[in-house]
Amino acid sequence: xxxxxxxxxxxxxxxxxxxxxxxxxxxxxxxxxxxxxxxxxxxxxxxxxxxxxxxxxxxxxxxxxxxxxxxxxxxxxxxxxxxxxxxxxxxxxxxxxxxxxxxxxxxxxxxxxxxxxxxxxxxxxxxxxxxxxxxxxxxxxxxxxxxxxxxxxxxxxxxxxxxxxxxxxxxxxxxxxxxxxxxxxxxxxxxxxxxxxxxxxxxxxxxxxxxxxxxxxxxxxxxxxxxxxxxxxxxxxxxxxxxxxxxxxxxxxxxxxxxxxxxxxxxxxxxxxxxxxxxxxxxxxxxxxxxxxxxxxxxxxxxxxxxxxxxxxxxxxxxxxxxxxxxxxxxxxxxxxxxxxxxxxxxxxxxxxxxxxxxxxxxxxxxxxxxxxxxxxxxxxxxxxxxxxxxxxxxxxxxxxxxxxxxxxxxxxxxxxxxxxxxxxxxxxxxxxxxxxxxxxxxxxxxxxxxxxxxxxxxxxxxxxxxxxxxxxxxxxxxxxxxxxxxxxxxxxxxxxxxxxxxxxxxxx
Amino acid sequence: xxxxxxxxxxxxxxxxxxxxxxxxxxxxxxxxxxxxxxxxxxxxxxxxxxxxxxxxxxxxxxxxxxxxxxxxxxxxxxxxxxxxxxxxxxxxxxxxxxxxxxxxxxxxxxxxxxxxxxxxxxxxxxxxxxxxxxxxxxxxxxxxxxxxxxxxxxxxxxxxxxxxxxxxxxxxxxxxxxxxxxxxxxxxxxxxxxxxxxxxxxxxxxxxxxxxxxxxxxxxxxxxxxxxxxxxxxxxxxxxxxxxxxxxxxxxxxxxxxxxxxxxxxxxxxxxxxxxxxxxxxxxxxxxxxxxxxxxxxxxxxxxxxxxxxxxxxxxxxxxxxxxxxxxxxxxxxxxxxxxxxxxxxxxxxxxxxxxxxxxxxxxxxxxxxxxxxxxxxxxxxxxxxxxxxxxxxxxxxxxxxxxxxxxxxxxxxxxxxxxxxxxxxxxxxxxxxxxxxxxxxxxxxxxxxxxxxxxxxxxxxxxxxxxxxxxxxxxxxxxxxxx
Numbered sequence: 001x002x003x004x005x006x007x008x009x010x011x012x013x014x015x016x017x018x019x020x021x022x023x024x025x026x027x028x029x030x031x032x033x034x035x036x037x038x039x040x041x042x043x044x045x046x047x048x049x050x051x052x053x054x055x056x057x058x059x060x061x062x063x064x065x066x067x068x069x070x071x072x073x074x075x076x077x078x079x080x081x082x083x084x085x086x087x088x089x090x091x092x093x094x095x096x097x098x099x100x101x102x103x104x105x106x107x108x109x110x111x112x113x114x115x116x117x118x119x120x121x122x123x124x125x126x127x128x129x130x131x132x133x134x135x136x137x138x139x140x141x142x143x144x145x146x147x148x149x150x151x152x153x154x155x156x157x158x159x160x161x162x163x164x165x166x167x168x169x170x171x172x173x174x175x176x177x178x179x180x181x182x183x184x185x186x187x188x189x190x191x192x193x194x195x196x197x198x199x200x201x202x203x204x205x206x207x208x209x210x211x212x213x214x215x216x217x218x219x220x221x222x223x224x225x226x227x228x229x230x231x232x233x234x235x236x237x238x239x240x241x242x243x244x245x246x247x248x249x250x251x252x253x254x255x256x257x258x259x260x261x262x263x264x265x266x267x268x269x270x271x272x273x274x275x276x277x278x279x280x281x282x283x284x285x286x287x288x289x290x291x292x293x294x295x296x297x298x299x300x301x302x303x304x305x306x307x308x309x310x311x312x313x314x315x316x317x318x319x320x321x322x323x324x325x326x327x328x329x330x331x332x333x334x335x336x337x338x339x340x341x342x343x344x345x346x347x348x349x350x351x352x353x354x355x356x357x358x359x360x361x362x363x364x365x366x367x368x369x370x371x372x373x374x375x376x377x378x379x380x381x382x383x384x385x386x387x388x389x390x391x392x393x394x395x396x397x398x399x400x401x402x403x404x405x406x407x408x409x410x411x412x413x414x415x416x417x418x419x420x421x422x423x424x425x426x427x428x429x430x431x432x433x434x435x436x437x438x439x440x441x442x443x444x445x446x447x448x449x450x451x452x453x454x455x456x457x458x459x460x461x462x463x464x465x466x467x468x469x470x471x472x473x474x475x476x477x478x479x480x481x482x483x484x485x486x487x488x489x490x491x492x493x494x495x496x497x498x499x500x501x502x503x504x505x506x507x508x509x
Numbered sequence: 510x511x512x513x514x515x516x517x518x519x520x521x522x523x524x525x526x527x528x529x530x531x532x533x534x535x536x537x538x539x540x541x542x543x544x545x546x547x548x549x550x551x552x553x554x555x556x557x558x559x560x561x562x563x564x565x566x567x568x569x570x571x572x573x574x575x576x577x578x579x580x581x582x583x584x585x586x587x588x589x590x591x592x593x594x595x596x597x598x599x600x601x602x603x604x605x606x607x608x609x610x611x612x613x614x615x616x617x618x619x620x621x622x623x624x625x626x627x628x629x630x631x632x633x634x635x636x637x638x639x640x641x642x643x644x645x646x647x648x649x650x651x652x653x654x655x656x657x658x659x660x661x662x663x664x665x666x667x668x669x670x671x672x673x674x675x676x677x678x679x680x681x682x683x684x685x686x687x688x689x690x691x692x693x694x695x696x697x698x699x700x701x702x703x704x705x706x707x708x709x710x711x712x713x714x715x716x717x718x719x720x721x722x723x724x725x726x727x728x729x730x731x732x733x734x735x736x737x738x739x740x741x742x743x744x745x746x747x748x749x750x751x752x753x754x755x756x757x758x759x760x761x762x763x764x765x766x767x768x769x770x771x772x773x774x775x776x777x778x779x780x781x782x783x784x785x786x787x788x789x790x791x792x793x794x795x796x797x798x799x800x801x802x803x804x805x806x807x808x809x810x811x812x813x814x815x816x817x818x819x820x821x822x823x824x825x826x827x828x829x830x831x832x833x834x835x836x837x838x839x840x841x842x843x844x845x846x847x848x849x850x851x852x853x854x855x856x857x858x859x860x861x862x863x864x865x866x867x868x869x870x871x872x873x874x875x876x877x878x879x880x881x882x883x884x885x886x887x888x889x890x891x892x893x894x895x896x897x898x899x900x901x902x903x904x905x906x907x908x909x910x911x912x913x914x915x916x917x918x919x920x921x922x923x924x925x926x927x928x929x930x931x932x933x934x935x936x937x938x939x940x941x942x943x944x945x946x947x948x949x950x951x952x953x954x955x956x957x958x959x960x961x962x963x964x965x966x967x968x969x970x971x972x973x974x975x976x977x978x979x980x981x982x983x984x985x986x987x988x989x990x991x992x993x
């Protein structure tokens with residue numbers, strides 16, 4: 001008996017392999033490197049891993065003008081994958097910079113015997129989850145889709161709970177595990193039904209089978225699509241599959257939240273767009289409407305629930321749900337314009353989402369307590385750079401012309417209008433209006449509260465930094481980079497749209 | 510420097526200055542000086558622009574176009590028409606005076622303050638110069654951001670309510686406009702204002718108009734106005750009523766009327782009725798207002814109504830008068846708000862029952878307030894008189910009763926302005942007016958006298974604006990052809 005192994009295009013997989021390799025090296029640091037150097041060593045490996053990932057993904061982007069599948073039709077080597085990987089690796093790089101100074105727990109409890117005990121594992125998990133996501137965005141069949149989803153999810157479950165001295169972190173990890181597993185199971189069940197109806201697992205094969213066998217409205221296919229949509233909805237934290245989001249975002253260490261809120265969403269939305277347009281083009285009327293309705297619910301729930309929050313991480317969590325709604329507007333059209341809109345929107349969004357949580361992390365460390373609108377008072381004047389950056393990020397979320405968020409909103413509205421869905425434009429506009437209130441509340445808290453209202457913890461800064469103000473140069477670099485991306489994307493629209501257009505050109509429209 | 514470069518410089522110089530001020534660790538004094546210098550440079554550049562502008566030629570001039578994102582037909586397209594030159598001029602002159610005022614009173618958090626004022630300057634000039642709908646929208650929104658912070662940080666005690674109301678009101682209008690822009694632009698295949706076709710869609714017209722009537726504002730969309738004008742620092746209130754409100758009216762002229770001729774005539778009576786209501790109702794409220802700023806705030810509502818009357822009259826005289834009146838009223842209300850600030854600084858209040866008798870021993874204050882007040886109540890020979898006369902004549906050609914309502918509004922204007930003058934300057938001395946309340950200092954004179962000087966110059970030669978806004982066409986013909 002001879003076993004036929006398929007030809008593997010190793011270069012096409014190189015970003016994923018680099019990240020997973022870096023993850024192994026970071027893990028080795030936990031045992032081989034002395035405690036004093038562990039943080040520096042594993043962070044350096046992480047930086048190198050992500051930087052190499054970016055370089056390889058850029059190379060692949062340039063070199064993959066004609067998109068095709070590799071590894072026996074299991075993985076897409078095309079620009080959609082490559083651009084997604086570039087965004088993911090960039091966010092990962094920024095998260096690494098943030099994590100060096102803001103790794104949870106070990107700094108705070110200041111027990112020298114345990115300090116930096118698990119720092120290498122954190123970077124290993126970060127790299128592993130990034131590798132999973134980089135694999136996920138290129139998935140070309142349902143098997144790879146499910147495996148890579150579990151791959152990065154398991155890493156994320158552990159990352160949420162990694163601050164195991166804190167009840168909130170453990171709770172977040174558990175909650176994410178339970179709800180996430182439920183979502184994954186839903187996805188798996190849906191995949192099984194689709195496979196049962198079509199006998200195919202590759203995306204393009206499913207489309208061909210549905211088209212040729214005329215099973216467009218077959219009950220298995222329809223139910224399968226519904227379950228897949230629901231399962232992916234959990235990952236992109238779209239309502240009504242969002243219940244875990246505020247709790248997990250709040251409880252998880254803020255560094256992890258920053259990573260999750262931008263990277264997971266990038267991966268989930270890009271994969272979903274590809275899956276839907278490639279595997280189910282014949283059912284566009286079904287999933288188009290489904291996502292339009294999910295977008296509407298997300299916009300409503302995200303925005304209205306955010307209005308009453310005081311905890312800034314929860315506000316940003318609900319804002320993330322609402323932002324998923326905006327991106328789903330682009331997704332639901334399933335058109336080339338929608339693809340461009342989604343891809344463009346993700347770039348300033350992921351920068352702003354990461355940056356805003358990074359700033360919350362800085363404030364959290366300063367205060368030693370969860371950041372609320374009340375103890376954010378005066379922050380903008382004390383830390384001018386972080387204040388201005390936060391100002392730009394939330395106004396960018398709100399679609400004011402201080403960043404690419406403005407153009408992104410314009411694009412998704414244009415996509416919806418182009419699709420003939422004026423009602424969805426109106427929904428988006430009204431949602432933006434509601435969202436202004438809580439985005440402005442953050443700016444108001446930072447700048448417009450009198451100093452007397454400021455409730456600073458007298459001891460908080462001392463334990464961490466020995467009394468001196470925190471020196472957070474790496475955090476500033478990360479936030480600065482996010483600021484440049486978010487603000488610069490307002491001006492460099494044309495080049496970014498060109499990138500997105502090339503990326504979308506391999507999708508079957 | 511090329512003539513078209515001037516257009517972009519006027520937008521980007523202050524914005525670059527704002528970022529420079531935020532980044533450079535300058536001292537308080539240096540920051541203020543730099544901001545003032547930049548705002549004066551803006552005035553200089555504008556004078557250069559107005560000198561080079563060929564008023565005998567129709568169509569867009571000094572235009573610049575660059576690709577922004579081509580797949581949807583959006584470009585960075587700026588340029589000026591005759592009337593936009595005057596509105597840009599109004600902006601830079603008023604902003605220079607207001608930045609000077611902020612410097613004079615020594616606003617705290619200097620770098621943030623002056624940076625925002627410069628950002629506001631650039632955004633407002635951008636509104637008047639952009640010839641692409643999305644660019645226009647971006648600047649229209651960008652005006653809101655510095656205003657929000659300026660009122661929210663440096664405003665009065667009830668600034669929180671004021672800012673929230675202001676932002677929610679104006680954003681509600683703008684976002685509806687964004688939906689209208691998306692719809693208009695995708696249907697037309699371009700977002701260019703010069704090339705874009707006219708549209709007959711009433712919904713789109715209403716979408717645009719909603720944003721403009723809120724910004725202007727017209728009755729009944731003025732709910733944000735009294736709070737914002739009272740709680741803002743005086744120089745910001747001066748910008749709000751002198752310049753920002755004009756952006757709404759400019760939008761009506763440049764977009765709503767020009768791009769939607771059929772809906773304009775369909776809704777003409779409705780808009781005229783709203784404008785007339787704003788005029789009369791605003792004047793009555795101004796007459797009843799218990800404080801200096803209240804009178805000026807409501808009189809701005811009334812004047813917006815009057816200008817809208819002129820615009821929607823749809824006649825040559827109406828358009829000419831509206832542009833003249835925008836500039837004249839912008840200067841008047843900016844001067845009045847600065848004077849209100851001057852009075853409040855000396856007496857800690859703007860309430861009439863605590864003021865009075867300030868004329869005695871303060872000749873400069875009395876002279877300036879009298880002069881501005883008399884111009885503002887449209888005494889024959891003043892620039893406001895010229896504007897109002899043109900508007901009334903223009904709207905009379907539409908129907909006589911609009912002119913009657915307009916004339917009644919002007920009568921009311923005389924009543925509230927005289928009440929304001931006598932309550933502040935004359936009558937018995939108010940309890941807060943002490944001997945220590947000095948006359949205007951040289952610094953304050955240097956800010957307000959130029960504004961009044963420009964007003965007097967306009968009074969001498971109102972045709973400088975009214976005959977140099979739409980030439981050589983008749984205004985209605987220019988509007989009909991979309992200013993091509």
